[in-house]
Amino acid sequence: MRRILGEAGIDFDAFRDPWGMPFKAQFLGQQGRQFDRDLSGGPNKKFGDLDDFSAAGISFDYFKKSGIAIVEAIKAYETRTGAFVRDTETLRAALAEKASHSNL
Numbered sequence: 001m002r003r004i005l006g007e008a009g010i011d012f013d014a015f016r017d018p019w020g021m022p023f024k025a026q027f028l029g030q031q032g033r034q035f036d037r038d039l040s041g042g043p044n045k046k047f048g049d050l051d052d053f054s055a056a057g058i059s060f061d062y063f064k065k066s067g068i069a070i071v072e073a074i075k076a077y078e079t080r081t082g083a084f085v086r087d088t089e090t091l092r093a094a095l096a097e098k099a100s101h102s103n104l
Contacts, residue, residue, distance in 0.1 A: 001025055001036065021045050023055060035059045073098035 005012050015023055017040035024047055028035040036058050042051030061067075074085050077094035085091050 001027075017041070017055065019043060019045055033059050033061055069098065070095070076101075 002012050012025070013022060015038075017023060019040075019042075021041055023038040023040060026037045026039055028037070037054045038056040039047065040053050040055050041047045042049075042053060044051055070091075073094040074091070076098055077083075077085055077090070080097075085094055
């Protein structure tokens with residue numbers, strides 16, 4: 001996160017909460033979504049108690065790109081063969097086939 005922000009000219013470590021303390025970045029994953037929350041320790045300047053709060057946050061579908069590629073490979077396999085993907089070996093073959101056609 002710091003590298004990505006740095007490339008945009010933003011220094012995450014320079015941001016301070018209202019009590020002059022740095023924010024703490026917290027990354028969580030849940031049901032295929034990635035969450036980033038920037039936490040403040042609150043007035044007591046300590047993390048992990050009731051006065052902490054989230055100053056900012058974003059979430060996104062972490063596996064969306066991979067999921068789309070898998071669905072496309074399965075559909076292409078079914079269209080090409082008239083059969084369904086029923087096991088890991090067939091899925092791998094369908095993904096390899098899709099990848100070989102994507103590089104043309």
